[in-house]
Structure formats: structure tokens, C-alpha cells
Amino acid sequence: NRPDVPLFSLHSVSKGFYGECGHRGGYLEIRNSPKLNSTDQSLIEVLFRQASVNLCSNTSGQILVYLMVNPPPENSTAGKLYKMEMEAVLKELYEKALIIKQSFNEMEGVKCFGEVGAMYLFPRLEILPIHTSDFDYCMALLESTGLTTVNGSGFGQIEGVHHLRVAFLPPKPMLEDVLPKWIEFHQSYLKKM
Numbered sequence: 772n773r774p775d776v777p778l779f780s781l782h783s784v785s786k787g788f789y790g791e792c793g794h795r796g797g798y799l800e801i802r803n804s805p806k807l808n809s810t811d812q813s814l815i816e817v818l819f820r821q822a823s824v825n826l827c828s829n830t831s832g833q834i835l836v837y838l839m840v841n842p843p844p845e846n847s848t849a850g851k852l853y854k855m856e857m858e859a860v861l862k863e864l865y866e867k868a869l870i871i872k873q874s875f876n877e878m879e880g881v882k883c884f885g886e887v888g889a890m891y892l893f894p895r896l897e898i899l900p901i902h903t904s905d906f907d908y909c910m911a912l913l914e915s916t917g918l919t920t921v922n923g924s925g926f927g928q929i930e931g932v933h934h935l936r937v938a939f940l941p942p943k944p945m946l947e948d949v950l951p952k953w954i955e956f957h958q959s960y961l962k963k964m
Contacts, residue, residue, distance in 0.1 A: 777814075778802040784835040788857075790890075790940075796832030798840070867939040867946060868892060874950040875937075878957045890940055893923060896933040900963040905933035911960055916952050 783797030804815040827833070843849035871892055875883035880898025896905055905922040913919050923934025941949070 774803055776803060777805045782839070784832065784839055787839070789835070789839060791835060794832050794835050796828040796836040796839075798836060863943075864890065864939060867941075867943060870943070870946055871937060871939050871950065874954060878954055879961060881957070890938055892937045892939060893934045894937065895923075896935065898961060899933055900961070903963075905935060908933070908960065909935065912953070912956055915959075916956050918949060918953060918956075 778801070780800040780802075781797065784791045784794050785797075787797075799818070801815045801818075804813040806813055807817060828836070843853050845851070845854065872883045872885075872894075875881045875892070875894040881894050881896060883892055883894040885892070896908060899905075899908060905924050909920050909922045921936040923932075923936060926934070926936070928934055939946075
């Protein structure tokens with residue numbers, strides 16, 4: 772516990788574990804709010820003032836935030852079901868991440884690390900045809916297979932390093948259908964070298 776270090780934590784119902792896309796609701800938690808330069812106000816005071824002039828989340832968004840931060844008690848029937856469902860979802864996400872990671876690591880010139888911390892993997896494209904980028908790769912993948920992904924250069928990566936962002940949310944049967952097509956595309960794309 773370091774009272775001198777500001778800590779900012781953000782979470783939302785649409786981008787967090789629950790993945791309730793389309794619902795608007797979330798929170799910002801600030802610990803050890805810093806004072807703003809040349810004022811006696813803390814950052815949190817200024818943020819509260821700014822937030823008070825904006826519209827709040829709709830009712831369903833507020834209810835979802837409440838449920839997100841107050842899950843059912845663990846010893847209740849609902850709490851046991853909640854825990855069981857949460858563990859099942861996390862287990863399936865982990866398994867799908869491993870399937871995708873293994874497929875990428877089988878591709879020539881692709882390295883894929885990690886499978887925890889988000890619902891995405893960021894495989895690194897270590898070999899690309901001359902004068903092409905991860906964006907070019909993503910566009911060719913889309914045009915050739917209909918598969919869409921996000922180029923890593925959109926995330927401010929180091930110059931000359933190429934990544935993709937791949938979600939591991941699709942169902943396992945879809946992954947089993949899609950990944951062989953991706954591997955085939957990748958092999959043909961590298962033949963352009």
C-alpha cells in the first residue's frame with residue numbers, strides 16, 4: 772500500500788469479463804488522487820465536477836454495474852451457480868486461447884505468446900513479404916478468406932514489429948473450421964516472398 776502512488780482502475784460491463792456488449796455502464800476508481808498543478812484540487816474533484824454535467828448511464832446500465840460489483844453471496848444457491856458458470860466460461864476461453872495459440876505457433880514465422888489477461892492474443896508476424904505490413908496481411912486475409920482481425924500497428928507497437936490482434940471468443944467448432952483456412956492462407960501469403 773503506497774499512498775504516494777496514484778492508482779486508476781477502469782471497468783465496464785461491455786468490455787470486462789461479462790462482455791455485455793451494447794450496454795453502457797462502468798466505473799473509474801482512483802486511489803491516491805493527485806493534486807492538479809497550481810491548484811488545491813485533486814484530480815478526482817475535477818472529474819466529479821465534469822461527470823456531474825454529463826448524462827448518467829441508462830437504468831439497465833446502472834443495474835448491470837451494480838450486479839457486476841456485487842455478485843451473489845458465495846454460499847447462496849445463486850452464488851454457487853454464478854461461480855460454476857464463471858469458472859466454465861473462463862475454462863472455455865482458456866482452452867480456445869490455447870487452440871489458437873498452438874495454430875499460430877505452427878505457422879512459419881509466427882510467434883504467439885500468452886493466453887491470459889484479455890480475450891485476445893497478439894501473434895507476432897516475424898516474416899512478411901518485402902514492403903508489406905501487418906495491415907496488408909490483415910487486408911489480404913479478409914479478401915482471401917473473409918476472416919477479419921486487427922493489425923497490431925493500430926496499437927502503437929514498435930516500428931518494424933508486426934502483430935495481429937485475434938479474439939478467442941468464437942465457439943470451438945468455428946475455430947476448428949477457421950484455423951485450417953488461416954494456416955492455408957498464411958502459407959500462400961508467404962510464397963509472395
